Amino acid sequence: MSIIVLGTVALDTVKTPFGLRKDILGGSASHFSMSARLFTKVDVVAVVGKDFPKKHIKFLHNKGINLDSLEINEGDTFRWEGKYEGDLNTAHTLHTHLGVLSTFRPAISETQKKIKNVFLANVDPDIQRHLVESMRSPELIGMDSMNFWINTKRKSLLRTLKKVHIFVANDQEARSLTGDTNLIKAAKSLSKLGPKMVLIKKGEHGSIFFCDKFINIFPAYPMEKVIDPTGAGDTFAGGFMGYLSKAGKINETTIRYAIAYGTICASFNVEGFGLEKTSRLTLRDVKKRLAIFKNYIIF
């Protein structure tokens, strides 16, 4: 099985108490694919500008990511600049430059249209819907978003939500989309908007999964040192969706394991800047930490 992910491939400038990195490879699709690749073949659908360094393309290619639908358009690559302070729980966006992203309309190949697993990482909900509608017979569609779209394109986002099976959101997004401060209520409300399954990520506090058959609640893997949390949510989604794609079936057991794998992949992501850690990750590393994690919550 393989998975196709629509998202951003970006150049990030990040400042945390542990240092500053300028124009490093980032973006939702990049982070997602670093963890998803451990489980399945990954096709990225994204756009970059002519300024995008060739070494990054080579890097992604060497990681086994299919880049047939990575468009290189006239203009600048999407850039994000942010900083983290104190406990590194909140990203403060300093600057966003959309560049080529503002006119992006993904066009994928006939082969890619037949891929069964789809993840719509955070981009304009119009673009997300456009991709979904071009898929031939998708079996599992996951979707992420962010407050920016909730606030500016709510109607479009709600239309896209109706077309997906799993909505992956962080706690703030779940709250602002539903108006429920209580996350269990928010998850229930979200599941009535289209997606049968809702996964709410709470950063260092773990995650809540809700569907009509069961609930799953995991803490995060405890980290003593967080270097840079940028992309942790996308890495989580990549581990989660990647595992489900590999498993090839959706049931209580595979979903719980998928969440556990997502949790562990995200824990590696925060240990380094950008893709530093996740790009070197092996499934063996992940399984090793998963066993430790399991032992933290067993009784």
Add this chain to the structure above:
Amino acid sequence: MSIIVLGTVALDTVKTPFGLRKDILGGSASHFSMSARLFTKVDVVAVVGKDFPKKHIKFLHNKGINLDSLEINEGDTFRWEGKYEGDLNTAHTLHTHLGVLSTFRPAISETQKKIKNVFLANVDPDIQRHLVESMRSPELIGMDSMNFWINTKRKSLLRTLKKVHIFVANDQEARSLTGDTNLIKAAKSLSKLGPKMVLIKKGEHGSIFFCDKFINIFPAYPMEKVIDPTGAGDTFAGGFMGYLSKAGKINETTIRYAIAYGTICASFNVEGFGLEKTSRLTLRDVKKRLAIFKNYIIF
């Protein structure tokens, strides 16, 4: 086995989005004993004033709590007034009246001095140490505190810490006592100050337990409706210590179950004002919810 708990028996005035309750029975020892009583005999060591309503004494007595060391002194009962807003995660203290608490020096009976399990709920660390030193041969001593003592009586608190086996703290207390924002680091630091075991409560985000042999991390039991969280931490401690007292031995299995029981007892506490829910609780109710909880985190 039985347990002796030193703490407050208070009159609370609480305002939450769900209503206002004036002068209801509260205090750390009251909340602790409501959950601990489900597992073991509970002796309360506390003080109230002459104004303390007899109905509350009768109520505690009817719940099977031993009140031989509940002193009734000249003066006013300790009163706390607070309110909760929004997501009810933070208590805003509006007023505190120490009353008889300010001159309290507990004197317990010879029989009580022989009790093996001790919990020092949140009172002046001088008083906590005084009680510990009067115990004949304690086998398990747990301790709680609060920011007020960390800020005003730090040295005394550190002296008391050296005399206990388990330190139970909330995340804010753990951070301000150690200076570590990272909770795993904070737990490690705390375990070097005396207590071999550290249990950090994170409210709606669950708990982290740390000792040199293992780590346990549980989410909280998810609640759709939180009416009044006052005393949830003490109820958690009561379930935790109560279960350990009943188990009669401290090992990985009993500790994990004790934390799970504490988690569940706390979830009932927040469903009503004051002791409304926990006073009607049976071990059967708790076990039923524990089974559901277990299913949330299993994989």
